Amino acid sequence: MKAKIEIPLSRNKIIRLTIGSLLLVLAGVWLFSHAGNFRDMPLPFLRNPIVIKGFGVLGILFFGGTGIYGFRKIFDKRIGLILDSNGITDNSNASSIGLIEWSDISVITTKQVMSTKFLLINVTNPEKYIGKAKSGMKAKLMRSNMKIYGTPLSIISNTLKYDFGELEKLVQTEFERNKNVG
Known part of the structure; x- marks a missing residue:
């Protein structure tokens, strides 16, 4: 190898991904809080408030985790x-x-x-x-x-x-x- 090749992290990309995670957490909160408003859905299981709340909680947990990871990564000083x-x-x-x-x-x-x-x-x-x-x-x-x-x-x-x-x-x-x- 000629020399060490370093590719830095892109703060802009990480910020965009983190904002996207935050928006999806908010969507999960919205689903959870509006679970009873899906009575007109074509699929019967999507009319069930427990199912809708489950999707909301899963979204909050998953995208909350990715958002926390992204927020921490914004301040990561290591080379990517x-x-x-x-x-x-x-x-x-x-x-x-x-x-x-x-x-x-x-x-x-x-x-x-x-x-x-x-x-x-x-x-x-x-x-x-x-x-x-x-x-x-x-x-x-x-x-x-x-x-x-x-x-x-x-x-x-x-x-x-x-x-x-x-x-x-x-x-x-x-x-x-x-x-x-x-």
């Missing part, structure tokens, strides 16, 4: 993503684990869910990285990623000052350059 001779140091999302060594990476693939693209970092020993999780919630999130995608590690550009297509090329190029080194 670092590529160097050791590997990829990821601080881009809630399941980020820090350094992913080149020698542990077997393949890097791209996945798209709805409009969000992300890189899946397949490693030879996933449990090594799940074990690095500093909280039970992060470990659960990583195990969920493992079940769904076959790897606990993913990188998104939603919080980075970088275009996803360029990020994908850069990470693949650096992986090819460094996978047999060391």
Whole structure:
């Protein structure tokens, strides 16, 4: 590797995502407080106030969590993503684990869910990285990623000052350059 490549977090993107989470929390509060007003819904289960309140509570909890994470991330001074001779140091999302060594990476693939693209970092020993999780919630999130995608590690550009297509090329190029080194 020529030099260390640092990709900073995008405060603007994080602020927009946090505001979006706040708006969805407010929508959850609205659903909860207006649960009895859905008598004209075409599907019978959507007329049930308990179901509507359940959706409201789930929205408040999930988007409240993402909003808190986003608010904390706004003030995060760490670099979002670092590529160097050791590997990829990821601080881009809630399941980020820090350094992913080149020698542990077997393949890097791209996945798209709805409009969000992300890189899946397949490693030879996933449990090594799940074990690095500093909280039970992060470990659960990583195990969920493992079940769904076959790897606990993913990188998104939603919080980075970088275009996803360029990020994908850069990470693949650096992986090819460094996978047999060391």
